[in-house]
Amino acid sequence: MKVGIVRFLGTNCDYDCEFAANYMGAQTKFVWHEQTNLKEFDCIILPGGFSYGDYLRAGALAKFTKLASALIEFDKYGGYILGICNGFQILCELHLLDGALITNVNLRFIHKQVHIKLIPSICKLTQNIEKKILQMPIAHKEGNFYCDETTLKKLNDENRIVFKYCDKDGNVDIGSNPNGSLENIAGICNKKGNVLGLMPHPERAVSFLGQDGEHFFNFLR
Amino acid sequence: MTKHFLEPEELALLESRLKRKPTEIEEAIIFSLWSEHCSYKSSKIHLKKLPTKSDKVVIGPGENAGVIDIGDGYVAVFKMESHNHPSYIDPYNGAATGVGGILRDVFTMGARPVLNMDALFFGTLNHPKTPYLLDGVVRGVGDYGNCVGVPTASGQTMFLDCYNNNILVNAFTLGIAKKEKIFLSIAKTVGADVIYVGSKTGKDGIHGATMASSSFDEESIKNRPTVQIGDPFTEKLLIEACLEVMDKSLIEAIQDMGAAGLTSSAFEMVEKGGLGVELYLDNVPLRESMTPLEIMLSESQERMLIIAEPKNSKEILDIFKKWSLDATIIGKVIKDKKVVLYYKNDIVGEFELDLIEAPVYDRKYKKPAYIDKINKEIELEAPDDLSSKLLSLISSPNLCDKSPIFEQYDSTVQTNTLKGPEGDACAIAVKQTGMAVFASTSVNPIYCYLDPYNGSAIAVLESYRNIIASGGDPIAITDCLNFGNPQNPEIMWQFVQSIEGIKDTCAKLNTPVVSGNVSLYNETTSQNIFPTPTIAMVGVSNMQDVLKSQFQFANNTIVLLNDIELNLGASQYLYWFYNKIDGKIPDPRVKQHLSLKKFFDIAHKKHRLIISAKDISMGGLACCLASMCENNIGCDIKININSNPHEFLFSESQANIIIEIKNQDFDAIESIAYESGINAYRLGFTTQEQTLKINNLINVSIDDIKKAKSSTLRKILS
Numbered sequence: 060m061k062v063g064i065v066r067f068l069g070t071n072c073d074y075d076c077e078f079a080a081n082y083m084g085a086q087t088k089f090v091w092h093e094q095t096n097l098k099e100f101d102c103i104i105l106p107g108g109f110s111y112g113d114y115l116r117a118g119a120l121a122k123f124t125k126l127a128s129a130l131i132e133f134d135k136y137g138g139y140i141l142g143i144c145n146g147f148q149i150l151c152e153l154h155l156l157d158g159a160l161i162t163n164v165n166l167r168f169i170h171k172q173v174h175i176k177l178i179p180s181i182c183k184l185t186q187n188i189e190k191k192i193l194q195m196p197i198a199h200k201e202g203n204f205y206c207d208e209t210t211l212k213k214l215n216d217e218n219r220i221v222f223k224y225c226d227k228d229g230n231v232d233i234g235s236n237p238n239g240s241l242e243n244i245a246g247i248c249n250k251k252g253n254v255l256g257l258m259p260h261p262e263r264a265v266s267f268l269g270q271d272g273e274h275f276f277n278f279l280r
Numbered sequence: 281m282t283k284h285f286l287e288p289e290e291l292a293l294l295e296s297r298l299k300r301k302p303t304e305i306e307e308a309i310i311f312s313l314w315s316e317h318c319s320y321k322s323s324k325i326h327l328k329k330l331p332t333k334s335d336k337v338v339i340g341p342g343e344n345a346g347v348i349d350i351g352d353g354y355v356a357v358f359k360m361e362s363h364n365h366p367s368y369i370d371p372y373n374g375a376a377t378g379v380g381g382i383l384r385d386v387f388t389m390g391a392r393p394v395l396n397m398d399a400l401f402f403g404t405l406n407h408p409k410t411p412y413l414l415d416g417v418v419r420g421v422g423d424y425g426n427c428v429g430v431p432t433a434s435g436q437t438m439f440l441d442c443y444n445n446n447i448l449v450n451a452f453t454l455g456i457a458k459k460e461k462i463f464l465s466i467a468k469t470v471g472a473d474v475i476y477v478g479s480k481t482g483k484d485g486i487h488g489a490t491m492a493s494s495s496f497d498e499e500s501i502k503n504r505p506t507v508q509i510g511d512p513f514t515e516k517l518l519i520e521a522c523l524e525v526m527d528k529s530l531i532e533a534i535q536d537m538g539a540a541g542l543t544s545s546a547f548e549m550v551e552k553g554g555l556g557v558e559l560y561l562d563n564v565p566l567r568e569s570m571t572p573l574e575i576m577l578s579e580s581q582e583r584m585l586i587i588a589e590p591k592n593s594k595e596i597l598d599i600f601k602k603w604s605l606d607a608t609i610i611g612k613v614i615k616d617k618k619v620v621l622y623y624k625n626d627i628v629g630e631f632e633l634d635l636i637e638a639p640v641y642d643r644k645y646k647k648p649a650y651i652d653k654i655n656k657e658i659e660l661e662a663p664d665d666l667s668s669k670l671l672s673l674i675s676s677p678n679l680c681d682k683s684p685i686f687e688q689y690d691s692t693v694q695t696n697t698l699k700g701p702e703g704d705a706c707a708i709a710v711k712q713t714g715m716a717v718f719a720s721t722s723v724n725p726i727y728c729y730l731d732p733y734n735g736s737a738i739a740v741l742e743s744y745r746n747i748i749a750s751g752g753d754p755i756a757i758t759d760c761l762n763f764g765n766p767q768n769p770e771i772m773w774q775f776v777q778s779i780e781g782i783k784d785t786c787a788k789l790n791t792p793v794v795s796g797n798v799s800l801y802n803e804t805t806s807q808n809i810f811p812t813p814t815i816a817m818v819g820v821s822n823m824q825d826v827l828k829s830q831f832q833f834a835n836n837t838i839v840l841l842n843d844i845e846l847n848l849g850a851s852q853y854l855y856w857f858y859n860k861i862d863g864k865i866p867d868p869r870v871k872q873h874l875s876l877k878k879f880f881d882i883a884h885k886k887h888r889l890i891i892s893a894k895d896i897s898m899g900g901l902a903c904c905l906a907s908m909c910e911n912n913i914g915c916d917i918k919i920n921i922n923s924n925p926h927e928f929l930f931s932e933s934q935a936n937i938i939i940e941i942k943n944q945d946f947d948a949i950e951s952i953a954y955e956s957g958i959n960a961y962r963l964g965f966t967t968q969e970q971t972l973k974i975n976n977l978i979n980v981s982i983d984d985i986k987k988a989k990s991s992t993l994r995k996i997l998s
Binding site: 068069075078107108109113165167171200261265267 | 419422423426427428429511512513514517518569603604686687688689690692693694695697698711805823997998
């Protein structure tokens with residue numbers, strides 16, 4: 060699979076995503092924020108970081124880049140788009156995904172290992188994940204997933220909730236919700252299932268760092 | 281001129297050298313260059329004594345950061361620096377810009393930063409300002425490191441009365457570079473362009489260097505405008521742009537604009553090269569209208585000065601433009617050894633570099649009176665309930681769980697973190713070579729107050745032990761020497777003793793000092809801080825050598841290396857239960873540390889017999905075991921104690937490491953220990969049962985250990 064890894068100004072997980080995708084056997088190339096043509100890629104990864112400093116609102120400024128319209132075009136043709144952390148926030152700002160990531164309930168940046176549960180969904184990127192409970196770190200200040208009731212019902216009815224925070228045995232409960240996300244939501248997809256956003260960092264759980272990220276990235280094989 | 285910046289004697293010295301009176305701008309600039317912060321005038325003659333060489337040292341003190349060889353053509357570049365006064369005035373921005381500054385010191389040498397650490401010292405938790413300062417500093421350190429994408433993966437935090445009005449914020453950065461791609465801050469070519477890159481210049485931080493070089497009082501808090509404001513997003517762009525022009529070998533020299541801003545970077549770069557410079561101050565990108573003096577002394581953040589041959593300038597400017605950063609040619613390197621400042625076609629300042637070298641002081645020192653009043657013997661009554669003593673001690677601010685701090689730091693970005701803040705040292709993978717770099721910060725100010733020589737030795741030794749117990753080979757240190765007012769001979773004595781302790785210990789361990797920073801005048805309303813020479817040790821080994829600090833499996837054997845020195849002097853036990861800072865501090869036992877290193881070389885590196893390891897430090901053996909149980913593996917300890925149990929359990933004996941091994945390997949471990957010149961004692965076994973048991977003295981559940989440890993800071997940083 061040919062993977063484009065996006066570099067906005069302020070992206071800081073670009074090399075990490077390159078490392079993970081290469082480890083999984085994918086071909087990778089960096090995509091500068093001014094690039095307008097994404098035809099050569101099968102999948103685009105929007106890595107984590109602080110695009111444009113995230114001073115206004117996480118992900119808010121990335122949508123004004125030249126690349127933003129290319130991403131919308133790329134989605135129209137059904138290309139895979141994966142947004143991790145800041146990438147997820149940007150996908151919400153671009154309305155390629157529903158809802159928003161608001162500030163964590165404790166109003167602080169949180170870095171910790173979490174467990175997430177794979178929920179049966181229409182997401183095309185996660186169909187071949189064999190392990191249902193995955194462990195990987197979160198590292199964000201704005202990861203508290205929020206949307207209105209109608210959207211939440213839609214996400215549920217259309218099977219578009221992909222990951223939920225859980226404990227090590229897979230129980231989705233308040234104690235395992237690190238940031239206040241509605242229904243413990245850690246990741247969702249769009250209606251066609253080709254766009255996935257999640258807050259945890261699977262690229263930090265491959266190779267010598269763990270195996271669960273490798274389960275996650277199965278779609279790149 | 282009505283008001284003088286310089287003290288009368290320094291002004292007289294300058295006038296005698298110039299053979300005339302300096303102009304106002306000249307005097308103000310020299311005032312900054314001669315500040316303690318920039319010139320090290322009180323510490324220089326003592327710093328010279330430190331060992332700085334070994335076969336692993338590529339560049340020692342004098343550059344922006346120290347450089348060591350880590351094999352296969354790569355080097356590690358590192359340094360630690362203080363940002364104490366600004367962090368007290370404005371904890372968030374003071375701490376954030378402290379991190380920003382040390383990052384620049386490292387990437388200015390061509391290294392990509394891969395690790396941050398912090399060493400933080402606050403007043404007691406019940407002091408009204410401590411929660412506010414702690415919260416601000418932690419957010420500042422976190423927000424900056426998180427945004428630039430450099431993991432903050434280790435550190436230390438202590439709480440003592442002496443920091444109530446003068447906190448310490450020490451920040452460390454380590455970067456990795458190719459050995460042949462190290463960049464220095466030495467101008468080489470006459471006619472080269474001087475290029476300003478990064479953020480625009482504003483009025484923030486003017487005279488920051490001089491603020492950092494004077495004592496503190498209630499008025500100082502009004503100095504808030506001298507605290508710089510950080511912008512980690514710009515720093516991130518600056519890292520990428522600088523590394524790009526370096527990778528393309530477009531530049532000749534580079535230096536960040538740190539303390540005293542454009543002044544110190546421009547002066548230092550040409551001085552090192554035996555050349556001079558002309559600066560056209562009209563060309564400096566400004567945020568607001570400023571005078572030439574303000575331009576020269578601004579400490580606006582995220583700015584660098586580059587020297588490059590004119591044929592490369594256009595490509596350099598284009599690269600910075602690509603990263604949305606200002607870049608402007610603001611001067612030329614000249615042959616004459618002087619700095620000439622032009623503003624609106626006039627010369628507004630001219631400095632003969634030979635005439636403005638800062639004075640060096642050999643300050644008086646004498647042994648403080650308190651030293652002779654310290655009790656040699658500390659005898660404490662045996663407590664009834666050692667279990668509750670242990671739980672109370674691990675809930676104390678200095679021994680409690682620091683994860684409410686560390687959870688605010690991204691410690692795994694860059695996908696290199698093999699061992700993070702859960703251990704005493706961290707380990708960062710160097711993917712290019714398959715090696716790992718190890719780093720640990722350490723100092724116990726209580727020891728350093730009671731005995732600055734041995735206390736400083738122990739700071740070096742503890743960081744050494746932390747590296748060994750994590751599986752690394754210690755290579756070199758950087759130090760951040762935080763002391764009180766050097767014009768007080770008793771404080772100067774602490775400083776001199778401390779240097780001697782570091783010097784002797786580093787020489788014996790063959791871990792030279794490759795970089796460092798001195799922060800003096802940590803004195804507020806006449807109260808001086810305890811001597812706080814923070815040491816950061818860096819080590820190297822293979823990625824596979826990294827050892828965990830917690831028990832990994834049940835039914836393994838637990839072994840204690842070296843005898844316990846029974847002594848509760850200077851201990852956390854004495855401080856927490858009796859509120860006393862007194863007694864003889866632990867014996868440093870330098871030789872036994874070398875034996876421990878030999879033991880780990882054979883038992884771990886050669887035979888792979890060690891499963892987990894942790895050294896004994898603050899809180900003694902009992903607190904060490906409690907911490908090793910945190911991976912939900914318990915332990916059952918049965919050992920002959922031929923002394924008062926509380927002394928055995930809580931003495932902060934040096935040169936002890938507890939290891940976990942397979943049961944059948946004990947004989948082998950015993951003979952390797954013998955061969956290495958140390959004793960090994962079987963303490964007991966790891967257990968599936970979730971308890972820590974020591975004879976019939978202590979029996980606590982792991983749950984209770986975690987509860988006791990976790991609530992203390994969680995209450996404040998909720």
